[in-house]
Amino acid sequence: MQISNNAVVQFHYTLSDTSGELESSNGSTPLLYMHGQQQMLPKLEAALEGKAAGDTVELTLAPEDAYGEVKQNAIQSVQVKYLHGAKKWKPGMKAWIQTDEGQRQVTVVKVGMFKADIDVNHPLAGKTLTFKVDILNVRPATSEEIAHGHAHGEGGHQH
Structure with missing residues (x-):
């Protein structure tokens, strides 16, 4: 077939x-x-x-x-509790977040105690x-x- x-x-x-x-x-x-x-x-x-x-x-x-091409303005700040895939986050790690269009993989750029900056460009x-x-x-x-x-x-x- x-x-x-x-x-x-x-x-x-x-x-x-x-x-x-x-x-x-x-x-x-x-x-x-x-x-x-x-x-x-x-x-x-x-x-x-x-x-x-x-x-x-x-x-x-x-x-x-x-x-797609890398979008330069694709950094967003989210609460750490919304990141899925690990217990402790470090810059460069991949995480999953829930969006209106379903789960999306993001890259952690910076981590604070309660918030993280994430790059929403696809890792590839x-x-x-x-x-x-x-x-x-x-x-x-x-x-x-x-x-x-x-x-x-x-x-x-x-x-």
Whole structure:
């Protein structure tokens, strides 16, 4: 089966920038996504269209096609209690905060007793990124997955 709208794709990936490998899913549970549901960077999803199990896709994206350029005025002050991911915070650490659009990863810039300055740029903003995606399996989405708008099962969303 080829990747098309409402296909559930199981894959491993490696993500690199110009300095080398940043992260990889190899050695862990493969990931799942449902194609056509805007769950991935648009140009990466477009590159996967029409591919099948056993294919490998390698794609380099400029910052504007990945996580955007770094915005210089993206520092905000928040109460430390709203930072999730650690008990004690230091500058440079990654944290999660809840926003109106869901959880968002931020970088801690400065920490006080009750407040922290955070950089709301995506941690990969401003970087040229290379994705290597190894497609392991492609299957039709179930009617339940289509109704929910995402893949179910190990590596996907669990209910």
